[in-house]
Amino acid sequence: MAGDIVLGYDGTDGSKAALRVAVSVARAFDAPLTIVFGYEPNPMGGETADYKDQLEKIGSDMLRTAVAEANALDPSVQVEPIVAALRPAESLLEAALERQARVIVVGGTGERPILGAILGSVPHKLLHRSTVPVLVVPADGE
């Protein structure tokens, strides 16, 4: 369980690019790859149960695609998907802590930096808070 490569995946182009990089990093270190999808509904809206179920379904679907993609890229890399009911950055930090991760890999915010500034960008949070190295992969570069 130690030395995992932890990848944040949300189906965006950035995260797809990150997936490809993460697979090659995992292969290089001969380390297992953990793919994380984190979500947390806004508690201001009150009850969230059905909403969470829907999010979990979306997350599972996304991760299934991601696992298939990773297996296609390199069948020898061992992949484990995780759906976590935590904010994306929190879920990556938690997963990294739990797996004693070697590195966290995420996609960059791509061509929409303003949106990232409003929403709070996951790479930005990780760079400030992570105790393990963070690898940010731009959407169009590999």
Place this chain on the structure above:
Amino acid sequence: MTTTTADSGELGATPLGEPPGGKGLKTGALGMVSSLVIGVASTAPAYSLAATLGFVTFYVGVRSPAVMLLAFVPMLFIAAAYYYLNRADPDCGTTFTWVTRAIGPKTGWMAGWGILVTDLVVMPNLASVAGVYTFSLFGAHGIAADSSGFWVTFVGVAWLVIMTAICYIGIELSARTQVALLGAEIVILVVFAVAALAKVYGGGIAHSIHPAWAWFDPFKIPSLGALSAGMLLAVFIYWGWDTAVTVNEEARDTRRTPGRAALLATIVLLLIYVIVSTAAQAFHGPGFLTNHSDDVLGHLAKDVLGSPWDKLLIIAVLTSASASTQTTVLPAARSSLSMAVHKAFPKRFADIHPRFLSPGFSTLVFGAVAIVWYVGLTLISPNDVLANSILALGFGIAFYYGLTGFACVFYYRRHIFRSMKNFIFIGLAPLLGAVMLTILFFVAIFYYSDPANSNTGNQAWFPALHFSFHIFHWHLYVKKGLGPPLVLGVGLLLIGVPLMVIWRLRHPEFFRRDREVAESVDAPAPPLTPGVTPVVD
């Protein structure tokens, strides 16, 4: 820098091919302060006061503090129902799901419709208050005074667009910012009340009156109709604090947190409402509040706090209105999502935006309908948008909160007499709350059926309709037309009936279900629609 948050737990692995086991995942359970903040912020005290004070005094005069106290009683009782039903089934459908289980799918569908309609009816009010107070903030009192004018409506529409976008994209304030905003709101309200009372006792304020115990005595209100009208308004000011009870669905093991948070939220709200309403009407008398009902806190703040401090109160109303808009749009979208998940609403309403992870379609539809509704209402009833929407709102709240109370009693009927605690909290309190709201609902129907009683200048809708009410030989009145609040409040609820029939004809699946009864007070209920919760194929 720390790497973990204090209250987030370990992650659960979710191997694919098996159900994701949502209940096994430890999620960020909310603490006491967060629950309290969410409960109070959702109720939005500054906005609620700004929207209702002038109308409450119109109906009950100096007894407004009494009405604030009295309206609290059914809300507290219904909160018990929320608490226990949420324990059995935490579900974003809330009343929709619970009523469907306990009373049946048809009533459940109508309860869901009631939630959506109530959320919709409040939107013009929020937009209008936001528009009026935005202009007050910049000293444009001339524009603010014309609450149905082009500019106020324009800013109101912009407000709805921005708030819908915020919910659609999923922008959240950090917990710390929320605490700060709410804290500021409460401090400003208290400072305002204390300053007003100090000036009243200092003397020299026009039309000021000293508070008297009679203000807190609801039995001095002249008619039952006026009392119910005042109560329906005051029920609205407490609307939303049940989120403090239900928000904590994750913290199943920390049973005491949600209960305590709700209790504290209640005390905070009750104190604020009673103190501020007392101070506000003491300052220039209740007539002043009624005359400035569209911008009541703006006008008072000028005289009580003086420039530029009055702007603080206006800002508090605006931040409060933004919290309230958010806590209207989000639950409305989630309720329709829940209805769609349970096949009681078109499937698209369950769509989640793949990037923003919000219930995208539901949010956009609700926002769009709210804007159309707001502009439409402004055109139909110029100058009375605030009054009509706020008076109509009470019907929806009484309808679905009342149903929640009855659902609790029905659902737990086998357990009510097992202990004294059960009897009080899942029997007596919900039943009394529901009965009180039902009485309010029907008395208000009669009261508002007379257009003269709607605070909107005797405006009558459907003047071709002719009513006369007699009870034995007691001639109540003969009137032409209906009061707009009645048409809006009850009319929108009634539109749900044909819609439900249409839905039932086309998609009967949802309506083929039996009533349920609770097996236990503590255990969670089985999923409402089997196979809906963890589905991974």
